[in-house]
Amino acid sequence: MIGHAMLRCALHWAIPARGHRLLPRATAPARPKHGFAAAGFSRRHFKKDLLSTLDISPVTVTEIRQYLRDNNLSFHDGYSCLHVRSPFTPSKDNLLFLDKTTGRFLCKETLLEGSWEDFKDSMDLLVKEDCSFLNPDTITSYLEDSDSEEGERQLTNMEVSRIWTKAVWLHDLEEEDAQLIKVMFNLSKITNATLKKYGVKCFQPTKSLVFPWYNPRDSTMKGLKLLSAVCQDDVVDYVETVYPGPSRYHNLFGITVAGKKDTEVVITSKEVDSLAVHQATGMTTISLPRGITCFPPVLLPYLEQFKRITLWLGDDLRAWEASKLFSRKLSIKRCSLIRPGDKQPSPLKGLNLGLNLNKLLKTSLPASHKSIISFRQLRSDVFSQLENIEQVAGVKWMRYPELNNLLKGHRKGELTVFTGPTGSGKTTFISEYALDLCMQGVNTLWGSFELSNVRLAKVMLTQFSLQRLEEQLDKYDEWADRFEELPLYFMTFHGEQNIKSVIDTMQHAVYMYDINHIVIDNLQFMMGQEHLFSDKFAVQDYIVGAFRKFATENGCHVTLVIHPRKEDDDKELQTSSIFGSAKASQEADNVLILQDRKLVSGPGKRHLQVSKNRFDGDIGVFSLEFSKSTLTFTSSKSKAKVKKVRENETADASPETTPAKKKNIKGDPCT
Ligand SMILES: Nc1ncnc2c1ncn2[C@@H]1O[C@H](COP(=O)(O)OP(=O)(O)OP(=O)(O)O)[C@@H](O)[C@H]1O
Numbered sequence: 001m002i003g004h005a006m007l008r009c010a011l012h013w014a015i016p017a018r019g020h021r022l023l024p025r026a027t028a029p030a031r032p033k034h035g036f037a038a039a040g041f042s043r044r045h046f047k048k049d050l051l052s053t054l055d056i057s058p059v060t061v062t063e064i065r066q067y068l069r070d071n072n073l074s075f076h077d078g079y080s081c082l083h084v085r086s087p088f089t090p091s092k093d094n095l096l097f098l099d100k101t102t103g104r105f106l107c108k109e110t111l112l113e114g115s116w117e118d119f120k121d122s123m124d125l126l127v128k129e130d131c132s133f134l135n136p137d138t139i140t141s142y143l144e145d146s147d148s149e150e151g152e153r154q155l156t157n158m159e160v161s162r163i164w165t166k167a168v169w170l171h172d173l174e175e176e177d178a179q180l181i182k183v184m185f186n187l188s189k190i191t192n193a194t195l196k197k198y199g200v201k202c203f204q205p206t207k208s209l210v211f212p213w214y215n216p217r218d219s220t221m222k223g224l225k226l227l228s229a230v231c232q233d234d235v236v237d238y239v240e241t242v243y244p245g246p247s248r249y250h251n252l253f254g255i256t257v258a259g260k261k262d263t264e265v266v267i268t269s270k271e272v273d274s275l276a277v278h279q280a281t282g283m284t285t286i287s288l289p290r291g292i293t294c295f296p297p298v299l300l301p302y303l304e305q306f307k308r309i310t311l312w313l314g315d316d317l318r319a320w321e322a323s324k325l326f327s328r329k330l331s332i333k334r335c336s337l338i339r340p341g342d343k344q345p346s347p348l349k350g351l352n353l354g355l356n357l358n359k360l361l362k363t364s365l366p367a368s369h370k371s372i373i374s375f376r377q378l379r380s381d382v383f384s385q386l387e388n389i390e391q392v393a394g395v396k397w398m399r400y401p402e403l404n405n406l407l408k409g410h411r412k413g414e415l416t417v418f419t420g421p422t423g424s425g426k427t428t429f430i431s432e433y434a435l436d437l438c439m440q441g442v443n444t445l446w447g448s449f450e451l452s453n454v455r456l457a458k459v460m461l462t463q464f465s466l467q468r469l470e471e472q473l474d475k476y477d478e479w480a481d482r483f484e485e486l487p488l489y490f491m492t493f494h495g496e497q498n499i500k501s502v503i504d505t506m507q508h509a510v511y512m513y514d515i516n517h518i519v520i521d522n523l524q525f526m527m528g529q530e531h532l533f534s535d536k537f538a539v540q541d542y543i544v545g546a547f548r549k550f551a552t553e554n555g556c557h558v559t560l561v562i563h564p565r566k567e568d569d570d571k572e573l574q575t576s577s578i579f580g581s582a583k584a585s586q587e588a589d590n591v592l593i594l595q596d597r598k599l600v601s602g603p604g605k606r607h608l609q610v611s612k613n614r615f616d617g618d619i620g621v622f623s624l625e626f627s628k629s630t631l632t633f634t635s636s637k638s639k640a641k642v643k644k645v646r647e648n649e650t651a652d653a654s655p656e657t658t659p660a661k662k663k664n665i666k667g668d669p670c671t
Pocket residue numbers: 420421422423424425426427428429450603604605606626631
């Protein structure tokens with residue numbers, strides 16, 4: 001039977017735009033706050049609002065196909081989706097798309113969407129009611145928004161309509177004003193006709209470009225994106241604000257310009273790049289709602305019509321990595337990629353440089369690759385790694401410059417093992433370590449098996465706001481709103497788990513949210529579930545091996561917290577304290593140890609030791625000071641120097657005790 005949480009209409013808009021930097025507060029509708037129940041808004045619950053939880057029952061494409069066959073539902077095997085007749089419209093020609101990876105569905109005609117379970121419920125209902133289709137009106141009566149969702153939706157509607165009505169076409173502006181706007185956004189070569197064709201307007205109060213999100217069914221407005229140029233110290237930065245908020249903004253800009261029968265498309269990461277490609281080549285172009293940060297699978301059904309997709313996402317290594325990841329979701333056999341480089345800049349830059357974009361499109365490379373390749377195929381990859389040394393080194397920590405000195409950065413596809421004595425502050429430290437990266441746009445998934453998600457989020461929120469919010473509850477909403485903007489997700493597991501369900505959930509999260517970093521706290525919660533092995537070290541090897549494989553295959557960094565194997569009060573921990581066998585230590589790219597005993601020279605003092613660093617080889621130790629009020633760790637100012645030492649020297653390696661011992665050991669110290 002269809003349940004309340006069942007189908008969701010893609011037309012729904014919920015959260016009003018946050019980070020409302022552009023519009024004066026007075027003109028923007030006030031956001032509902034706690035205690036506004038009388039005004040029709042229900043109290044927002046911490047858990048619901050703060051955490052995005054992942055709880056999946058995985059389905060395979062084989063199971064989906066089998067179900068369709070068992071129920072005599074004919075289907076077409078598409079690229080990312082299976083296509084079946086929609087049960088929500090009387091016409092046999094209207095299709096419903098089932099995502100091959102998750103089983104989620106979208107009916108393009110009615111814009112109804114839901115989970116695989118919802119789809120099966122709908123089919124059961126169809127049989128039970130003995131009808132040829134389910135009336136969407138009947139179904140949407142199950143879908144009433146809660147008061148707060150309805151309220152927020154109306155606020156967004158009002159804001160979108162206010163901005164859109166006030167915005168003007170560029171050709172209606174005075175010539176001088178239009179030129180100024182074009183110069184601000186590097187659009188001097190883009191004609192007014194192109195801008196009009198794509199519905200781009202200008203919102204004069206903030207001198208922003210307005211990109212519309214049209215409903216593909218009836219061309220009404222679903223939302224919009226404002227792009228503003230902010231100049232600071234002679235550097236121009238472009239700021240995006242989307243309505244509804246980022247998690248609901250699913251606009252494939254340009255899709256309504258594409259013809260229903262078009263079979264080729266160029267996908268870009270920015271709207272302005274789409275304008276450039278279309279104007280220069282006449283090709284159908286679409287841009288992604290959130291650029292290279294993620295590719296939400298809800299967009300896939302809209303791209304099923306295209307037999308050939310060229311991904312042209314930008315001119316740096318991150319864009320190249322994103323193209324490779326996104327092409328997997330789109331099905332690599334139909335994708336080709338433009339490799340970034342000096343001679344292959346992003347489309348708008350190329351147009352402005354007078355390059356021939358048609359020629360550049362011809363240089364695209366097929367995304368599919370064979371298992372055996374020669375150096376010829378690798379040489380440009382190697383070149384681009386050498387050319388972009390900083391980007392290859394990964395995302396730098398803002399709060400731990402010493403860690404950047406040693407590890408150089410946080411890279412995709414690596415496995416980090418983190419350990420420390422019981423109760424030394426491992427969870428607290430790794431929470432801040434991951435938060436730091438997440439605040440810089442690293443899409444993060446937490447698997448906290450020991451500490452509940454609410455308690456973990458409370459720690460993180462304190463580290464984020466750098467204050468004790470329990471003493472200033474009036475500031476809670478302000479900080480919670482900002483925290484909610486982070487690309488942060490939590491697994492809903494608690495207590496003992498088996499590794500398979502954890503890995504399945506991780507896989508799902510990578511697909512749904514383009515997760516780049518997963519923290520597992522901690523490995524011991526998976527140990528009890530593996531009965532295949534009699535030896536506990538063999539279990540540990542097996543689990544570490546599974547995470548290693550996952551990290552490599554998915555280009556996702558996994559940080560694994562492990563309790564030390566042995567703790568001897570008199571000695572510092574070493575790599576050998578963690579692992580039962582050499583095999584497990586070989587699997588990790590980085591090994592970090594939070595040291596708290598011999599080196600301690602005051603309460604709260606810890607040292608972070610990098611005892612393995614496969615990327616660069618530098619190992620060493622630096623000191624950390626703990627602040628109880630903000631739950632954060634900072635390196636002590638006077639002794640912030642990093643000591644690069646051999647592992648067997650660490651017992652004496654505190655910055656206080658061995659100022660003279662300084663070695664820089666290259667290579668892989670642990671293998
Ligand atoms: N450097 C520190 N000095 C004092 N207290 C700390 C320090 N770091 C963390 N704490 C506090 O110690 C408690 C335990 O911290 P945490 O849960 O992070 O430790 P842990 O090493 O993960 O524990 P376990 O070994 O049980 O998993 C928390 O209340 C935390 O606020």
